[in-house]
Amino acid sequence: EARNVSKHFTVRGAAGRARVVRAVEDASVALRPGGVLALVGESGSGKTTLARLLARFHPPTEGEILLRGEPLRRGRRAARAYHAEVQLIFQDPFGSLNPLHRVRYTLDRTLRLHEPGLDRAGRRRRVVELLERVSLSPAAEVAEKFPHELSGGQRQRVVIARALAVRPKVLLGDEPISMLDVSIRLDMLNLLHRLRADEGLALLYITHDIASARYLCDDIAVMYAGRMVESGPRERLIGAPQHPYTKLLVESSPDPERGAAGRDELFGDADQLGEPPSLIDPPDGCRFHPRCPFAMAECRTQSPPRTELGDGHWTHCWLHQKGRAGELAGTTFAS
Numbered sequence: 001e002a003r004n005v006s007k008h009f010t011v012r013g014a015a016g017r018a019r020v021v022r023a024v025e026d027a028s029v030a031l032r033p034g035g036v037l038a039l040v041g042e043s044g045s046g047k048t049t050l051a052r053l054l055a056r057f058h059p060p061t062e063g064e065i066l067l068r069g070e071p072l073r074r075g076r077r078a079a080r081a082y083h084a085e086v087q088l089i090f091q092d093p094f095g096s097l098n099p100l101h102r103v104r105y106t107l108d109r110t111l112r113l114h115e116p117g118l119d120r121a122g123r124r125r126r127v128v129e130l131l132e133r134v135s136l137s138p139a140a141e142v143a144e145k146f147p148h149e150l151s152g153g154q155r156q157r158v159v160i161a162r163a164l165a166v167r168p169k170v171l172l173g174d175e176p177i178s179m180l181d182v183s184i185r186l187d188m189l190n191l192l193h194r195l196r197a198d199e200g201l202a203l204l205y206i207t208h209d210i211a212s213a214r215y216l217c218d219d220i221a222v223m224y225a226g227r228m229v230e231s232g233p234r235e236r237l238i239g240a241p242q243h244p245y246t247k248l249l250v251e252s253s254p255d256p257e258r259g260a261a262g263r264d265e266l267f268g269d270a271d272q273l274g275e276p277p278s279l280i281d282p283p284d285g286c287r288f289h290p291r292c293p294f295a296m297a298e299c300r301t302q303s304p305p306r307t308e309l310g311d312g313h314w315t316h317c318w319l320h321q322k323g324r325a326g327e328l329a330g331t332t333f334a335s
């Protein structure tokens with residue numbers, strides 16, 4: 001669980017001036033066993049930073065990360081114990097694997113670290129079993145290959161097998177299918193779906209693609225410019241988005257039933273939809289206000305408070321505080 005976490009980074013500009021990047025502000029997410037939560041947003045929305053906070057790669061500037069309700073302990077031993085339960089899968093499967101090592105060596109090394117009691121024969125069996133679990137066959141043959149001998153999809157399966165080698169309880173997938181061929185993305189989503197069902201894993205699926213989030217996830221949380229703007233059960237959130245930005249994302253997603261175009265086409269129309277703001281100097285108030293057709297005076301000066309909508313669905317938007325939420329349903333961004 002991330003509870004009210006913020007992450008600020010200090011960067012130096014060309015003139016050597018220090019500037020603060022407010023990558024994540026006051027974000028909260030909770031994962032549960034066997035559940036899949038999608039974290040959806042454009043590039044620069046803060047979703048990868050939030051995943052890295054959950055993976056314990058950085059400490060939060062404010063707020064805390066908890067595991068089973070307990071704050072994380074400091075120190076290398078505690079970090080190692082945490083990483084035995086929480087694993088992060090990166091976007092680029094090639095960059096995640098050492099090109100000099102065969103698949104067997106990569107998995108064996110992880111097993112040696114995390115299961116020191118396992119002898120050599122036991123590790124050989126586990127390598128085959130892990131490769132079979134991610135549907136790489138014939139497993140014994142795949143184990144002898146180098147990363148460059150595998151396709152992108154096969155490499156990502158090896159990365160997942162390595163994550164499973166530590167018997168984690170939580171998988172954090174940072175755009176795990178975005179660099180794969182379109183033709184194998186569905187296979188990969190099905191694999192993740194099966195793993196959560198078979199292993200009871202809690203899965204955080206990070207994506208900019210709301211259609212794949214809808215396919216895989218129970219709940220969806222939407223981030224914009226470092227802040228969470230809406231979260232709720234998949235069908236409620238997609239069927240009736242309660243934040244203008246979520247509505248924009250949903251309408252920009254390809255939908256054959258609606259006859260809608262894809263996001264690339266729509267997001268290319270910057271005059272209509274604008275660009276996300278810089279996180280170095282984000283807008284005051286609601287960070288979406290420069291792009292929002294509903295923006296009112298409060299939106300420009302005050303962050304919208306959270307409005308609970310029932311059934312685990314909530315949003316941060318002044319429309320709900322001002323009794324104007326009904327206007328959302330009657331507006332279409334992508335027309």
Ligand code: SF4
Nearest residue numbers: 286289292299317318
């Ligand atoms: Fe638009 Fe205001 Fe809601 Fe932000 S708070 S999304 S600017 S209406």
